[in-house]
Amino acid sequence: MIKAxxxxxxxxxRTGLKALLERYTDDIAxxxxxxxxxxxxxxxxxxxxxxxxxxxxLSDGTGFDMLEKLSESSGKIKAHIVFITAHEQYAVxxxxxxxxxxxxxxxxxxxxxxxxxxxxxxxxKNNSFEHIDLLLENIRKKVDNFKRIxxxxxxxxxxxxxxxxxxxxxKVNYTQFYIKNHKPVLIxxxxxxYEELLTEHGFERIHQSHLINLSYLKSxxxxxxxxVVMADNSNIPIAQSKKEKLxxxxxxx
Numbered sequence: 157m158i159k160a161x162x163x164x165x166x167x168x169x170r171t172g173l174k175a176l177l178e179r180y181t182d183d184i185a186x187x188x189x190x191x192x193x194x195x196x197x198x199x200x201x202x203x204x205x206x207x208x209x210x211x212x213x214l215s216d217g218t219g220f221d222m223l224e225k226l227s228e229s230s231g232k233i234k235a236h237i238v239f240i241t242a243h244e245q246y247a248v249x250x251x252x253x254x255x256x257x258x259x260x261x262x263x264x265x266x267x268x269x270x271x272x273x274x275x276x277x278x279x280x281k282n283n284s285f286e287h288i289d290l291l292l293e294n295i296r297k298k299v300d301n302f303k304r305i306x307x308x309x310x311x312x313x314x315x316x317x318x319x320x321x322x323x324x325x326x327k328v329n330y331t332q333f334y335i336k337n338h339k340p341v342l343i344x345x346x347x348x349x350y351e352e353l354l355t356e357h358g359f360e361r362i363h364q365s366h367l368i369n370l371s372y373l374k375s376x377x378x379x380x381x382x383x384v385v386m387a388d389n390s391n392i393p394i395a396q397s398k399k400e401k402l403x404x405x406x407x408x409x
Contacts, residue, residue, distance in 0.1 A: 158279055160207035161188040163196040163222070164240055165215040173209065173240075173263060180265075181272050193217040197226055200235070206279050209259075211240045212247060220295045223288065233288050236278045238271060246300065252353055254291035255306035255313050278308075287313045301356070307333060307343050314341065318357050322372045322388050324350055326365040334388055362402055363395045376406055 160177075164170050174186050188203045190196040192215045200208065210219040219239060226233055239258040241247055251258045257274050259267060287306035294302055306315050320336040326347040333341040343350075351361050354369075361367045362384065372387035382394040384402075394402060 158184045158207055158275065159187050159203070159205045160184050160209060160275075161190065161196075161199050161203055161205045162186050162209045163190045163199070163214070163219070164209070164211035165191045165213070166211070167191070169211075169240070169261070169263075173259075173268075176263065176265070176268055177272075180269060183276060184272065191215055193222040193225065196222045197229075200226060201230065205235055207236045207238065207275055209238050209240060212244070220292065224292055224296070227289075227292065232285055234285055236275060236283075237288060238275065249300075249353070250291055250294050250302070252349075253294070253302040253305050254287045255308040256287060256291055281312045283312050285313075286315055290315060305353070307341055309341060309343065316341075318354065319369075319371070321354070321359075321369055323369060323386055323390065323392065324354075324359075324367040334390070336387075360398075360402065360405060362398045363393050366392045368392060370405060370409065373406070376402070 162170050162174060170189055177184050177186060184207065187205065188199045190199040194216060196214065210222070212219045214222065223233060223237070237256055239247070239251060239256065240261065241258055242261050248258060257271050259271055290304055290306055303318060304315050305318050306313050316335055322334045322336060324347060325332045325334070327342065329344070329346055331343045331345055331347045331350055333343065335341060347365070347367055351359070351367050354367065358370050359367050360370055368384065368386060373384055374387055375385040377383050377385065382399055383391050384394060385391055
């Protein structure tokens with residue numbers, strides 16, 4: 157049984173989420189509840205949960221404040237964090253870059269089921285929980301142009317510099333990352349999700365199956381249907397509909 161606590165200042169949401177969890181999974185037990193930063197810290201220290209469902213806005217601060225104070229007083233946080241939030245663009249973006257799960261209010265049944273599956277998978281991994289440090293670092297600095305990304309693989313969560321990612325390739329519903337001085341990394345998320353995250357970092361989707369970092373583009377070859385040669389010497393095809401935009405981007409480099 158996975159031990160979890162629920163920290164939210166909305167009593168009705170806590171009751172509703174607890175009921176949903178009890179109805180749809182036998183593997184997660186809510187062993188405690190809290191409604192503030194202060195009581196949340198006390199609950200975590202006392203109960204040592206494996207999972208923390210954590211609202212961003214609490215009665216005396218934020219969920220980020222609570223994690224910061226826990227980190228300062230107890231060292232590295234060793235629990236899987238699932239944030240509960242209204243759709244706040246910056247926070248959601250920070251969660252995605254940090255490979256942290258989140259549930260949007262109002263809680264959607266299918267989204268909750270997906271989260272439950274991720275929790276079961278996460279607690280069986282040998283996580284270092286460095287991705288929580290990455291989130292707090294970004295929140296603390298209030299940066300919007302995230303420099304590092306956490307990628308969740310079958311064996312754990314790994315942090316990489318965004319600038320070291322050469323390209324990404326779609327593998328059905330998975331994405332394979334090709335990273336400088338590192339073996340390929342396979343992630344169980346679609347290429348579209350990473351396109352949304354990385355486009356503002358100089359990445360361009362030049363084909364249905366390929367997202368490239370323009371910084372690593374070596375050559376644009378117009379023959380054989382058109383393709384680019386990347387710094388890792390891979391040849392990546394260019395979709396016909398993407399050729400004009402890519403040529404414009406290359407001129408601007």
